[in-house]
Amino acid sequence: MAILTADHLTKKYPGEDAPALDDVSLSIEAGEFLAIVGPSGSGKSTLLHLLGGVDRPTSGSVQLYDTDIYKLNETQLAIFRRRQVGLIYQFYNLMPELTVAENITLPTELDGKTVPAAILDELLGTLGIREKRGALPSQLSGGQQQRVAIGRALIGQPAIVLADEPTGKLDQRNSQEIMDLLHQANAKSGQTIVVITHDPAIAAQAGRVITIEDGRLKEGR
Numbered sequence: 001m002a003i004l005t006a007d008h009l010t011k012k013y014p015g016e017d018a019p020a021l022d023d024v025s026l027s028i029e030a031g032e033f034l035a036i037v038g039p040s041g042s043g044k045s046t047l048l049h050l051l052g053g054v055d056r057p058t059s060g061s062v063q064l065y066d067t068d069i070y071k072l073n074e075t076q077l078a079i080f081r082r083r084q085v086g087l088i089y090q091f092y093n094l095m096p097e098l099t100v101a102e103n104i105t106l107p108t109e110l111d112g113k114t115v116p117a118a119i120l121d122e123l124l125g126t127l128g129i130r131e132k133r134g135a136l137p138s139q140l141s142g143g144q145q146q147r148v149a150i151g152r153a154l155i156g157q158p159a160i161v162l163a164d165e166p167t168g169k170l171d172q173r174n175s176q177e178i179m180d181l182l183h184q185a186n187a188k189s190g191q192t193i194v195v196i197t198h199d200p201a202i203a204a205q206a207g208r209v210i211t212i213e214d215g216r217l218k219e220g221r
C-alpha cells in the first residue's frame with residue numbers, strides 16, 4: 001500500500017532559471033526503507049522537503065495517506081507535519097536550551113500531549129542515551145546528538161521519517177550505529193523511512209534506491 005504519492009513535483013526557486021526539481025513522481029510504500037542518492041546540488045534535499053511538507057512545490061502534489069498536503073493552509077500544514085513527519089538533519093537541529101528528554105518530547109508536547117514516562121525511558125534505552133536524559137545538547141558528542149534527533153523523529157510514530165544526510169557529520173562507527181537505529185525502527189515498528197545519502201555503503205542497506213540527477217528522477221533499483 002502506498003503511504004505517500006508524489007505527482008509531477010516541480011520546484012523552481014525564485015531567481016533561478018532551471019528548476020531544482022523537475023517533474024518528479026514517485027510513490028513510497030508503507031514500511032519501505034528508501035535511499036535517495038545523486039550528485040551534490042541535484043535536488044535531493046528539495047525533494048525530501050517537498051515530500052515532508054517543509055516547503056511548497058511550484059507545481060505538483062504530495063498525498064500522504066489520504067491528505068493532499070499542499071491543499072492545507074500554513075497552520076494545518078504545520079500541524080500535519082508535526083504529527084505525521086519525523087525530520088532528521090545532518091546538523092541535528094536540537095534546541096540548545098532543552099535537555100535530551102525535553103528535545104525528544106517537544107513535538108508531542110507542542111501537540112498538547114504528554115509522552116508516558118515508560119515509553120520515553122524505553123526509547124532512551126533503545127537509543128543508548130538513557131544516562132544522558134538530563135544533559136544539554138552541548139554536553140553530547142555528535143553521535144549522541146543525532147540519537148536525540150532520531151528519538152525526536154520517532155517518538156510520535158509519524159507516517160514517515162525523512163532523514164537528510166543523517167550520518168554526514170559522523171565517523172564510520174557512529175554512522176553505522178545511527179543507520180542501525182533507523183533500520184531497527186523500520187524492521188521492528190514498520191516505520192517508513194527515507195534517507196538521503198552520499199555513502200554507497202548506506203544506500204546498499206536500503207530496500208530501494210532512487211537517483212536524482214539535475215532535478216530529475218533516474219532509474220533506481
Ligand SMILES: Nc1ncnc2c1ncn2[C@@H]1O[C@H](COP(=O)(O)OP(=O)(O)OP(=O)(O)O)[C@@H](O)[C@H]1O
Pocket residue numbers: 013014016020038039040041042043044045046047
Ligand atoms: N532556498 C533556495 N533558493 C535558491 N536555490 C536553492 C535553494 N535551495 C536549493 N537551491 C538550489 O536548488 C538546487 C538543488 O539543491 P538541493 O539542496 O535540493 O540539492 P542536493 O542534491 O540536496 O545537494 P547536496 O547533496 O549538496 O545537499 C541547487 O542548485 C541549489 O543551489
